[in-house]
Amino acid sequence: MxxxxxxxxxxxxxxxxxxxxxxxxRPVGELVDTLHIxxxxxxxxxxxxxxxxxxxxxxxxxxxxxxxxPKKFQEIDAWLQKYRKLWEDRFxxxxxxxxxEKGKLSKKIV
Amino acid sequence: xxxxxxxxxxxxxxxxxxxxxFKAWTDPKLVAHWWGPQxxxxxxxxxxxTVGGKINIVMEDSAGLIAKGSKYPMIGEFKEIDxxxxxxxxxxxxxxxxxxxxxxxxxxxxxxxxxTKMIVHIVVTKATPEAEMPLQGMEMGWxxxxxxxxxxxxxxxxxxx
Numbered sequence: 001m002x003x004x005x006x007x008x009x010x011x012x013x014x015x016x017x018x019x020x021x022x023x024x025x026r027p028v029g030e031l032v033d034t035l036h037i038x039x040x041x042x043x044x045x046x047x048x049x050x051x052x053x054x055x056x057x058x059x060x061x062x063x064x065x066x067x068x069x070p071k072k073f074q075e076i077d078a079w080l081q082k083y084r085k086l087w088e089d090r091f092x093x094x095x096x097x098x099x100x101e102k103g104k105l106s107k108k109i110v
Numbered sequence: 111x112x113x114x115x116x117x118x119x120x121x122x123x124x125x126x127x128x129x130x131x132f133k134a135w136t137d138p139k140l141v142a143h144w145w146g147p148q149x150x151x152x153x154x155x156x157x158x159x160t161v162g163g164k165i166n167i168v169m170e171d172s173a174g175l176i177a178k179g180s181k182y183p184m185i186g187e188f189k190e191i192d193x194x195x196x197x198x199x200x201x202x203x204x205x206x207x208x209x210x211x212x213x214x215x216x217x218x219x220x221x222x223x224x225x226t227k228m229i230v231h232i233v234v235t236k237a238t239p240e241a242e243m244p245l246q247g248m249e250m251g252w253x254x255x256x257x258x259x260x261x262x263x264x265x266x267x268x269x270x271x
Contacts, residue, residue, distance in 0.1 A: 084118050091122050093144040098126045
């Protein structure tokens with residue numbers, strides 16, 4: 001993950017575009033209609049997303065179709081997996097702490 | 111990833127009473143024993159488990175997994191406390207005085223057949239590129255030292271009482 005990816009996604013309109021492209025690839029016109037923003041602005045956001053390798057563009061007939069590039073999302077997924085591991089490891093220790101406290105409790109009862 | 115919502119749900123069942131599992135999350139003395147990654151200690155661990163109560167934990171890399179003696183502060187605030195069934199808190203990991211990772215964490219505790227089922231739902235509300243670095247280092251450290259440190263920590267617990 002790099003800072004380009006973060007700053008590209010940080011902007012709410014661009015994030016919205018990413019959400020829309022998650023459903024399916026779309027031409028610019030469709031994004032303009034849904035977002036209610038003028039085309040030059042949408043194109044500007046799409047360029048930033050493309051530079052960050054978040055979206056890819058492919059020509060189809062006389063249209064340019066935008067779609068998400070899986071690579072960046074795999075990076076985010078990989079990060080989340082690491083984060084999950086951090087919590088799982090933490091809970092391994094929590095489990096030991098609980099076992100130990102349980103031991104103390106049962107001693108008190110006896 | 112700023113402003114994007116990334117979520118994790120983790121579940122674990124403990125063979126222990128619900129009050130005890132709840133206490134492990136809300137009693138600072140117990141939190142200090144498990145909150146930090148393995149090999150880390152918590153020289154500061156303040157947990158005020160009341161609605162609006164603050165969390166202030168400073169973790170220290172005692173084993174030198176990333177850099178020996180380096181400190182990782184975390185602050186937060188409890189949003190909801192429903193003893194002993196549920197807690198909700200917000201947390202911010204701080205690096206160089208800036209929040210690098212923000213979470214909203216919901217933990218529920220349910221009694222199931224005499225055991226306690228804990229479900230932890232984490233929403234990453236903000237993550238800056240800097241959040242990658244400690245995670246990377248911790249993972250390396252864990253792979254090398256997980257078993258050793260787990261034992262070390264348990265022995266350490268015994269010695270502290």
